[in-house]
Amino acid sequence: VKDNFRVMPESVDTFRELTVSDQSRDELGAGLTECKFPVEDLDLYLTTLRQAFAKLPPDVLREIGCFGRHVAAPGALRLRNLPTDPVLPLTPADGGPSPEKRTAVSEGVVLGLCELIGLPFALHTEKEGSLVHDVVPVAAGAATQTNQGSKVFLTFHNDIVFDAEGTYDRANPDFIILFCLRQDRGGEAVTYYADARTAVQQLPEAVLSTLRQPLFRQNAPGSYVRNFAAGEKVLSDPVALIAGPLNAPEIRLAANGVEPLGSAAAEALETLRDACRSVAHQVRLAPGDALLLNNRKGVHARSAFSAHHDGSDRWLQRCYVRHELWSIRERADLRDPWLH
Numbered sequence: 052v053k054d055n056f057r058v059m060p061e062s063v064d065t066f067r068e069l070t071v072s073d074q075s076r077d078e079l080g081a082g083l084t085e086c087k088f089p090v091e092d093l094d095l096y097l098t099t100l101r102q103a104f105a106k107l108p109p110d111v112l113r114e115i116g117c118f119g120r121h122v123a124a125p126g127a128l129r130l131r132n133l134p135t136d137p138v139l140p141l142t143p144a145d146g147g148p149s150p151e152k153r154t155a156v157s158e159g160v161v162l163g164l165c166e167l168i169g170l171p172f173a174l175h176t177e178k179e180g181s182l183v184h185d186v187v188p189v190a191a192g193a194a195t196q197t198n199q200g201s202k203v204f205l206t207f208h209n210d211i212v213f214d215a216e217g218t219y220d221r222a223n224p225d226f227i228i229l230f231c232l233r234q235d236r237g238g239e240a241v242t243y244y245a246d247a248r249t250a251v252q253q254l255p256e257a258v259l260s261t262l263r264q265p266l267f268r269q270n271a272p273g274s275y276v277r278n279f280a281a282g283e284k285v286l287s288d289p290v291a292l293i294a295g296p297l298n299a300p301e302i303r304l305a306a307n308g309v310e311p312l313g314s315a316a317a318e319a320l321e322t323l324r325d326a327c328r329s330v331a332h333q334v335r336l337a338p339g340d341a342l343l344l345n346n347r348k349g350v351h352a353r354s355a356f357s358a359h360h361d362g363s364d365r366w367l368q369r370c371y372v373r374h375e376l377w378s379i380r381e382r383a384d385l386r387d388p389w390l391h
């Protein structure tokens with residue numbers, strides 16, 4: 052039996068990029084322009100999106116399918132030249148959604164991509180339970196380690212979810228889909244993706260061994276702390292930051308603060324952050340670009356950028372996706388969808 056905990060991969064493909072043809076973009080866009088969002092019958096809406104996306108060429112569908120399915124697949128996939136809304140209103144200043152948005156091409160793209168790799172889901176604690184999140188700079192949150200920030204480097208992290216069990220890794224999205232509606236005026240904003248498979252290769256063995264031990268307490272996400280804990284820290288139980296086989300490790304790194312227990316853990320955390328920086332891929336998302344991220348294989352970050360809060364700012368939409376929902380069923384809204 053091969054011991055995957057000790058085998059380092061020789062080379063690993065962690066980032067892929069694919070451009071959709073103009074013809075495919077226009078055909079997909081034509082079907083999406085008619086839709087509005089939010090919709091009354093979400094299941095029917097997702098079904099029609101699935102039908103629309105099934106018409107994409109097989110090579111594109113295969114790439115997206117592999118990304119969602121395989122352990123060895125890249126942790127980030129950038130898709131370029133996807134359809135955009137014919138008219139885009141001002142970027143909402145309050146964290147969205149925009150009441151001025153008349154078409155739902157972007158929402159259709161985000162949710163259609165979700166349907167190709169898993170199950171889109173929403174959390175009551177994130178963006179008031181919306182399925183599609185607007186990610187825009189908000190003046191009050193400019194310096195925070197959250198999706199509202201702009202003035203500060205948003206440190207390498209994955210999106211975690213507070214859970215009463217205390218480990219904060221159970222209800223997390225398996226994937227995050229980002230779609231760019233509007234780029235920041237100066238084109239300064241860079242999104243980074245660092246894959247744990249290549250990051251761990253940079254680490255001395257003693258550091259990796261420390262990172263595998265439960266020596267780190269993670270703070271709950273900024274949105275949870277702000278809305279449900281009056282801004283006070285809500286720390287996890289001590290957890291490891293790296294888990295699983297070396298050729299497919301899972302990384303956990305909270306954006307809103309990680310408290311190391313002891314000096315060796317503090318040093319290991321810094322070394323891990325340096326390793327993430329050194330292996331990171333850089334992406335400047337432009338309108339029509341989607342970035343699909345595996346939220347367990349790697350961590351992401353965002354550079355600082357200028358925000359003007361005048362409607363011209365950077366505007367992304369985001370959706371969380373899981374392989375399955377059964378294992379977090381205690382969180383489910385049990386109103387029967389068939390009875391709506």
Ligand SMILES: [Fe+2]
Binds near residue numbers: 208209210351
């Ligand atoms: Fe994030």
